[in-house]
Amino acid sequence: MSSALYDLIGLAAGVCFILALKGLSHPKTARRGNLIGAFGATVATLVVFLYVTKPADGTPAHSLPLHNLGWILGAIAVGLVIGVPAARKVQMTQMPQLVALFNGVGGGAAALVAIVEYLNLGAEATKAEVIFTVFTVVVGCVSFSGSIITFMKLQELMTTRPVVFPGGRFVIAATLAAVLGVSGWVVAALGTTPLLILAALSLLFGILFVLPVGGADVPIVISLLNAFTGLTVAASGYVLNSTLLIIAGTLVGASGTILTRLMADAMGRSLFGTLFGAFTAKPQDVAAAGEERPVRSGSPDDVAILLNYARRVVIVPGFGLAVAQAQHTVRELADLMISKGIDVAYGIHPVAGRMPGHMNVLLAEANVPYDQLAEMDEVNPTFGQTDVAIVIGANDVVNPAAKTTPGCPIYGMPILEVSNAANVIFLKRSMRPGFAGIENELLYDPKTMLLFGDAKSSLTKVVSALKAL
Amino acid sequence: MEPMAILSIFVLAVFVGFEVVSKVSSTLHTPLMSGANAIHGVILVGAIIVADHSHTNLELGLSLAAIVLATINMVGGFVVTDRMLEMFKGKKKGADQ
Numbered sequence: 001m002s003s004a005l006y007d008l009i010g011l012a013a014g015v016c017f018i019l020a021l022k023g024l025s026h027p028k029t030a031r032r033g034n035l036i037g038a039f040g041a042t043v044a045t046l047v048v049f050l051y052v053t054k055p056a057d058g059t060p061a062h063s064l065p066l067h068n069l070g071w072i073l074g075a076i077a078v079g080l081v082i083g084v085p086a087a088r089k090v091q092m093t094q095m096p097q098l099v100a101l102f103n104g105v106g107g108g109a110a111a112l113v114a115i116v117e118y119l120n121l122g123a124e125a126t127k128a129e130v131i132f133t134v135f136t137v138v139v140g141c142v143s144f145s146g147s148i149i150t151f152m153k154l155q156e157l158m159t160t161r162p163v164v165f166p167g168g169r170f171v172i173a174a175t176l177a178a179v180l181g182v183s184g185w186v187v188a189a190l191g192t193t194p195l196l197i198l199a200a201l202s203l204l205f206g207i208l209f210v211l212p213v214g215g216a217d218v219p220i221v222i223s224l225l226n227a228f229t230g231l232t233v234a235a236s237g238y239v240l241n242s243t244l245l246i247i248a249g250t251l252v253g254a255s256g257t258i259l260t261r262l263m264a265d266a267m268g269r270s271l272f273g274t275l276f277g278a279f280t281a282k283p284q285d286v287a288a289a290g291e292e293r294p295v296r297s298g299s300p301d302d303v304a305i306l307l308n309y310a311r312r313v314v315i316v317p318g319f320g321l322a323v324a325q326a327q328h329t330v331r332e333l334a335d336l337m338i339s340k341g342i343d344v345a346y347g348i349h350p351v352a353g354r355m356p357g358h359m360n361v362l363l364a365e366a367n368v369p370y371d372q373l374a375e376m377d378e379v380n381p382t383f384g385q386t387d388v389a390i391v392i393g394a395n396d397v398v399n400p401a402a403k404t405t406p407g408c409p410i411y412g413m414p415i416l417e418v419s420n421a422a423n424v425i426f427l428k429r430s431m432r433p434g435f436a437g438i439e440n441e442l443l444y445d446p447k448t449m450l451l452f453g454d455a456k457s458s459l460t461k462v463v464s465a466l467k468a469l
Numbered sequence: 470m471e472p473m474a475i476l477s478i479f480v481l482a483v484f485v486g487f488e489v490v491s492k493v494s495s496t497l498h499t500p501l502m503s504g505a506n507a508i509h510g511v512i513l514v515g516a517i518i519v520a521d522h523s524h525t526n527l528e529l530g531l532s533l534a535a536i537v538l539a540t541i542n543m544v545g546g547f548v549v550t551d552r553m554l555e556m557f558k559g560k561k562k563g564a565d566q
Contacts, residue, residue: 017508022489024504024550030497031554034504038547041511045543048517055522066521068529075520075533076513079540086541087548092556098549099503102510106542110512112535116519116528128472226506233509234482238475240515246475247482252509254486259493259502266495356498364556375495 006051009043010244016040017248021255044244053241055120092362093322096354097154100222103229104147110232111140111199117239118195130190132235134183137195138202140232143225145206150218150225153210154354160218163211175205219355220263220271227256266350267413295431298449300458303390303425304465306449310387310423312343314379316416317363319353320393320429324455327366330392333463334372340466346372347379347389347416349397376416383420391418392427393455399440408438424448427455503550510543 016036023033049069054061066072083102090098114136121129152158165171182198213221230252237245264271307313315330334344346368352359363373374382383389391398402413418424419442426443428450442448451458493501516535523529 013511017511018485018489020504020508021486021501024501025490025493025497027494027497030500031551034500034507034547034550034554037504037508038551041508041513041543041547044511044514045517048514052521053518066517068520068523071529071533072517072520072536075536076540079537080544082537083541083543083545084548087545087552090549092553095503095549095553096499098545099499099506102503102542102546102549103506105538106506106509106512106546109516109535109539109542110509112531112538113512113515113519116523116532116535119528119531120519120522120524223502226502226509230505230509233512233515234479236512236515240518242515242518243478245511245515246478248508248511250479250482251486251489252505254483255490256486256502256505258487258490259498259505262490262493262495263498266498350495355502356495358499360496361499361553361556 001047001051003051006047007243009047010242011247013040013044013047013244014247014251016043017251021251092365093319093353094155095361096219096222096358097151099355100147100150100154100218100225103222103226104144104151107140107143107147107225107229107232109140110229110236111137111144111202113236114140114232114239115195115199117236119192123190125190127187129239130187132238134186134195134198136232136235136239137199138179138183139228139235141199141202142206142209143229143232145203146210146221146225147206149207149210150213150222153213153218160214162214168208168212172205172208175201175208179205217267219351220260220267222355223256223260223263224271227253227260230254230256263351263356266356293444295443296446296449298425298451300451300461301465302449303451303462304469306388306423306425307337307342307390307462307466308340308469310337310342312345312382312386313337313388313390314345314347314374314383314386314418314421316347316349316389316391316394316398316418317352317359318349318392318394318397319358320395320427321455322353322359322362322393324393326392326456326459327362327368329456329459329463331366331368333459333466334368336463336466344372345374345379345382347376347418348373349376349394349416350414352394352397376414380417383417386421388423388425389418389421390425390427392459393429395428395440396438398442399438400442401438401440404441410438418442419445422447426450427458428452429454500550500553503546503553507543507546507550510539510546513539513543515539 017040020033020037023029052061114133118133153160179201186194186198230249234246234249337344348359350356396410398416398418401408402410402415516539520532523532
């Protein structure tokens with residue numbers, strides 16, 4: 001294959017990625033967009049096997065097949081065996097952490113590619129190539145270890161609260177300074193050992209960088225790390241002389257940055273506050289104050305009676321609903337209420353679930369009609385005319401502290417104003433605070449009724465009680 | 470490649486990246502992030518190239534690890550994005566904003 005044809009096919013793959021991102025931005029074309037992206041990536045991968053790039057150390061390109069072909073195919077097979085079942089079998093509730101993990105391994109791959117190319121180049125490397133290599137290693141490693149921490153937070157393998165330790169800020173600042181210092185050393189001295197030290201320090205920095213981020217802000221960090229990984233791919237493209245990698249990486253870097261900002265806006269957070277606010281935050285001492293206060297708890301029958309005489313009901317689903325796999329039962333309840341002539345809507349907070357849009361995916365999975373899903377701006381003005389708001393496994397997205405308590409981790413986040421409804425029902429497993437780890441005053445409000453238990457079994461009981469009425 | 474040509478490609482790609490996603494409803498944030506995530510899996514191409522260039526066992530080992538990770542990123546990313554978007558199908562009415 002001629003080098004012009006190889007480059008041309010690379011360009012076509014780049015165009016596929018642009019069309020993919022464009023398609024993914026609109027609900028109608030999203031699925032097709034993703035398939036176009038997959039097509040482009042597949043073609044780009046296949047073409048590499050038909051064309052041998054000239055090694056960077058100056059030796060001429062050898063003839064086909066590629067060196068180490070068997071090993072390469074074997075490694076791809078291993079990747080497929082790990083990646084495909086993980087992607088196919090993952091529960092939709094656990095999907096955000098899987099995306100985080102995929103992003104992390106992508107960053108790790110970029111860092112490894114840069115390290116190998118650096119070993120390969122040795123003293124032949126130009127200053128520019130070394131600088132791009134250093135960039136890729138640093139950012140790729142940060143993305144890798146940072147994503148692993150976000151994965152552990154979302155999987156609840158570790159605490160979801162900001163992890164802040166005394167002097168943490170100084171440790172982070174010192175690590176960053178060390179990363180920058182060693183980067184300079186690598187550029188000046190060109191050695192394998194400094195590069196490996198740099199990789200280790202960058203991994204450490206990634207961990208320290210994500211630890212202080214609170215659970216609710218994790219999606220923003222995933223999106224940011226995603227953009228980072230994109231940039232590392234672009235930088236690898238420079239070192240490997242691949243236009244395709246430059247285009248693809250830059251596209252992801254740029255669109256990822258915009259997406260991160262859009263997400264932060266949807267959550268009412270400043271990006272700066274998310275990344276650096278937690279550096280100064282003190283761990284909230286939440287549980288102590290609320291533990292002993294009385295709450296009003298009810299039975300499924302009480303809830304059914306309340307619903308039976310309502311004219312308008314708004315269902316506010318949260319992550320707890322998805323954990324309990326109660327999407328289908330919720331739909332059953334909604335259908336039953338509609339058959340009784342009750343006006344039913346779902347109030348979807350932009351960040352309900354664990355990521356923006358996550359809840360829409362989960363409800364779509366249960367075949368909830370799209371026109372019953374109301375976005376926050378649409379549903380908030382209607383709570384005044386709403387008789388009952390049922391909050392199922394949600395907490396932070398209805399927590400009035402976001403409006404009333406400056407300094408709490410979610411302060412400034414727009415919320416669903418369920419407190420304006422005549423009655424509020426909370427379905428909760430326990431009095432445990434939400435993902436962000438903040439006490440919710442609304443639970444103690446006199447018009448609030450709590451129904452404790454697993455969301456699915458509680459809802460099933462409410463459905464049968466309502467049928468009996 | 471010419472530094473100027475590379476810079477041009479980079480700057481134009483930045484603007485295209487900004488443009489294509491500037492107006493997206495929050496419903497699609499998650500699939501979009503996941504799709505973009507899959508796209509940077511093309512680092513697989515880079516990983517294959519360095520595996521071909523590898524001279525030592527260390528280089529080969531590291532580049533094979535990179536191939537495994539990149540394949541997981543790319544293939545897993547597209548598959549999981551497709552699964553998410555599959556949920557939205559069949560609701561064409563009202564689905565377009």
